[in-house]
Amino acid sequence: MAHTIIPIDIPQAPTSLHIERGAIARLAEVITSHGIALADRRVLLVVDRNVTQLAARSAASLAAAHAHIGAIHLDATETAKNLDAVEAIWHAALAHHLDRRGLVIAIGGGLVGDLAGFAAATFLRGVDLLQIPTTLLAMVDAAIGGKTGVNLTLPGGGLGKNLAGAFWQPKLTVADADALTTLSARELRAGLAECIKHAIIAGEPRFTALDIDAEQLARGDTAALDRLIPSSASVKAAIVTRDPFERGERAHLNLGHTFGHAIETLPKVDLLHGEAVAIGLCAASHCALECGLLAREEHDAICALIQRIGLPTELPAVALEAGLADEILRRMAFDKKNEEGVLRLVLPRSIGRVEVVTGVAEATVRKALASIGVRA
């Protein structure tokens, strides 16, 4: 089978991304080909309820390799991305007698991957983890790089995204694009938002390649996805290899996320993570334009690509109540990148160059919010 292996050489935690159609059905063979033992090992599958059938195929392959399989099935919703879910995984691990040689395998989108990863990082102070992403977003982004965690309720209300967690590198990530056939068109497009983010960070030729394939990708074209997944994932892999703990450059991967996280969980807003990121990319581009960092032409190219892919560039009208800007600013104040109460935004300077900018005036941030339809 044609496959791509992207090594991620993180000191003390080297890992790889294995990309291959059909890999899930022969998961044991793929895992052992990376030198990871399965025989007589206790394995807990943490499964997104919407991919139960896929997971059953993996389980059959693993059982045939003499692994002892247990499983827990979870709902993938942001409100359930909390410590209760992590505790449920810990208890499933206990019930399955997972020991320090045990293995947690996350099978699902980024949400289940983040939960299973955090549970693996903390159970017995850390057991091995494998990520088997089943959404496009998780294949190119969430399942790479070892960020795990849960949402927290903010003081004053609202969900704070991923505010508690740990860095815990998977031993291996296996991306099988055949898993995407059951994913809705809307979820697929949402995953393309992170690919646009990667293309803005990496610059040419990735940005133009994505632009050329935009319509095909939005339709889920197999050949276009097979071109995109290794290309986009390699942008993330390269950055996390250089900066695994986000001491510097890795923060660039937050492009669009400070705005995106603040709008994603607003009441009455039915936005997927990737859709919120798409709107956040427009807001960050507008902010950069207002700051005189980004040329109008490049701002327009970013927003045009988002639109061509069929992603939103503005908040849905139903959400647009007076005073919303204040609520979004309140939520942005809890962003993990902020230092001593000062907002730090990742902004594009050009396609191919992004940077962390501190001390953007509130009035400028409000203009960026107005550009995505938010009334003062």
Ligand SMILES: NC(=O)c1ccc[n+]([C@@H]2O[C@H](COP(=O)([O-])OP(=O)(O)OC[C@H]3O[C@@H](n4cnc5c(N)ncnc54)[C@H](O)[C@@H]3O)[C@@H](O)[C@H]2O)c1
């Ligand atoms: N750890 C990281 O570095 C990182 C990076 C980006 C995003 N994230 C997190 O990832 C989450 C978003 O991930 P996501 O976009 O994968 O969404 P998700 O995990 O919420 O999955 C989206 C939906 O698709 C369903 N699903 C998953 N795979 C499917 C398949 N093959 N067929 C049919 N349905 C399927 C899920 O059940 C869910 O309903 C957010 O919580 C975000 O914070 C983490």
